Amino acid sequence: MIEFEKELLKSRLSNSETINEDDFISRLHDRVIDSEQRERTVLTSFLILLVIGFSTFTQLGVPLKDKDIYFTDDASGVFETDFSYIDNDSLSINEGYMDDIAYFLLQEGDFWNTVEFLNTLEQETNL
């Protein structure tokens, strides 16, 4: 066993070559800088993802109220008014509005329509 241990110790190599310390340290510095840069990139990416994720999460399921106010899919009412479909309830609610419509029709020179409109209004009131 002792002989074998001596053999083991004989296997040691002498490190006679000199090491270029400056080169070694310079490579070490580069590696440290690279690593720090990588860490910073990962951290920044993570923070960006976190902010985007949080913003997305808080906006999920929120109704778009603006749509109700400024936009309507139903364009038929804009170009054509069919007075026969005007809701009765709305007539009774706002009489001033109906007067305005009659006045507007008159101004537009649509006399017969105005008469028809006023007749309809009168019939509705009688009912």
Next chain:
Amino acid sequence: MQNDHELIREYQNGSKSAYDKIVRRHLSSTVGFFYNITGDRMVSEDLAQDVFFKLYKHLKKFRFKSAFSTYLYRVNINTANSWLTRDKWKNLLHLDQAVEKGEKDHQLEGEWTRKELWNAIAKLPKKQKQVVMMRIVKELPYNEISNITGMSEGAAKVNYHHAVKRLKEQLRDD
């Protein structure tokens, strides 16, 4: 001349030149340690880079409870252990088919080569491997091995005895 602990304190206070001084002081012994294991100059320098890169981060938290050399040995041993494990798998997968040249191929007592010896050491259990590395490469006394590894002196001796017995069997069989 400042001692290791003083330099580490300086480094912890933000002086990078203090860290460079530590590297310069221990570079040769660290590369020498790995050269004895790998037998390859380039690999030894790469492993030494790994060690000093790890230390660059960990020395900021160094608590001065042990000598820096003990701490450095510990990092060296762990790094060598990882390398031996990687190398063992590489050998098993026959990835390094190239013929080893130079000192690595030098026959010791006409029976086994350094490469065979370190392949055999790589197969030892972790504690035996650690003790053998420290005994063969650095000829450290058992009390220092005990400090570095945390095992008792007796345990270190027993591990070394078992390791040598096992190596002898393995190398004689090959």
